[in-house]
Amino acid sequence: MQRSHYEKAAKTQDASRLTVGIVVSSFNTDITEKMLTGAVTTLRQWGVKEKQIRIVRVPGSFEITYGCMKLLKNKKMDAIVALGCIIKGETDHDKYLAHAVAAGITNLTIASGVPISFGVITPNSLAQARVRSKGKHNKGVEAAIAAMSSALLP
16 A cells, blocks of 8 residues: 555656656556556656657566666667566566566666666556556656656756
8 A cells, every 4th residue: 555645746847858768568568558658648747758758668577677778778868767567476476577677777777877767566466556557556657757856866
């Protein structure tokens, strides 16, 4: 359950000068596409122009790190939003994937100096994933805000 003080909306800033990449997993696309829509909508609300948003689709969450690396190598990015959905299964496979993706994103952020926000959800069920991909609980929105807020730090 989300704490009430986390529900406060972030104050919209002027991000019109930013070029933002989004790397989104195609696995669990019914979830990740809603997160992508939330992220893009938020970027636009903060003033990021459509031509300054680069979207890269990768097969699964494990490939998100590679997609981020390609964006960093081929385009000048001010921030990147990483979106994926790893749903708990019968084994610990989800934990290994989530750890690998988190470590990869952290390492790329440190090496590049470009903020990459972690919008990879790890719900216990499809029902939890659905809640985290829409409305005020959309983790794509939160990840976009985190990326832009970090890129705008003085």
